[in-house]
Amino acid sequence: MNAHPRKATIYRMVMPNHVCPFGLKSLDLLKHEGFSVDDNWLKTREEINSFKAEHKVETTPQTFIDRQRVGGYDDLLRHFGKNVRDPNAVTYQPVIAVFAVSASMAVAAGWAMFGAVLNIRVAEWFVSISMCILAIMKLRDIESFSNMFLGYDLLAQRWIRYAYLYPFGEALAGVLMFAGVFLWLAIPVALVIGTIGAVSVLKAVYIYRRELKCACVGGDSNVPLGFISLTENLMMIAMAIWMLIK
Known part of the structure; x- marks a missing residue:
């Protein structure tokens, strides 16, 4: 295991009545890829809206690697070269x-x-x-x-x-x-x-x-x-x- 893992920062919704599943998936993916994660919780609707306005984004979670915004969960999958499911794709x-x-x-x-x-x-x-x-x-x-x-x-x-x-x-x-x-x-x-x-x-x-x-x-x-x-x-x-x- 790398003695000095790369660092990532994630901002995700963790509210009393809702925990964002994509935030959990993003966190798990980052750890699986060997990142040390600075996990930031957005606990209120005000915090979420403020974060979106500051970073000019429409959704959370948002992940940053080397201070560069990667994006949401699908963006993170693409960043690591993994397949992103197409909801309209034919499947058996x-x-x-x-x-x-x-x-x-x-x-x-x-x-x-x-x-x-x-x-x-x-x-x-x-x-x-x-x-x-x-x-x-x-x-x-x-x-x-x-x-x-x-x-x-x-x-x-x-x-x-x-x-x-x-x-x-x-x-x-x-x-x-x-x-x-x-x-x-x-x-x-x-x-x-x-x-x-x-x-x-x-x-x-x-x-x-x-x-x-x-x-x-x-x-x-x-x-x-x-x-x-x-x-x-x-x-x-x-x-x-x-x-x-x-």
Whole structure:
């Protein structure tokens, strides 16, 4: 470790009812980069406004290195050559998280119940848990979901209420299939919403070549409509057919 670390000065908001998260991230980043940090707290709205006026800045935190202002947290990331997240960038991270957690839960349940993970019930649980988690993500903000869903779903465009019913149907089918009960209800629900969804995605993306965002993980996602949404719907169709045959 460097015996004489470089020094940085940071001014960040630390108020009784709010501690700026970007200030904490900036402080942690500086320490991680080996800086000795002079940590200055702006404890009142008056102190914050005075600081902004003095340095002609609009936001805090603000970091200074070698008496030169670097800027806020994103500026600090750029200063150290690190990637800055683009909030509008396309990402599959939410979908990866859903399927990874669903698979982990299904495997854990299989291990607890049967002492093994290579079991047909584990595969069934994976699909049903995925359906439940995806439904939860839609239900976090059903208005936002419905707005995005209406952009491509064929039935929702003709019957608006379907955009609100869809996540409840997905959750219902997922829960019933997980438990293996009332399949007379779960199978047709999954088959209907899965088929309509698959046809809608095929038409929007693969026939009309539209570039849309997928509502599969909620209406605030940047997941592109296409393979992922199609996979979600095909999983429901496959699960319904499997349950019917079984």
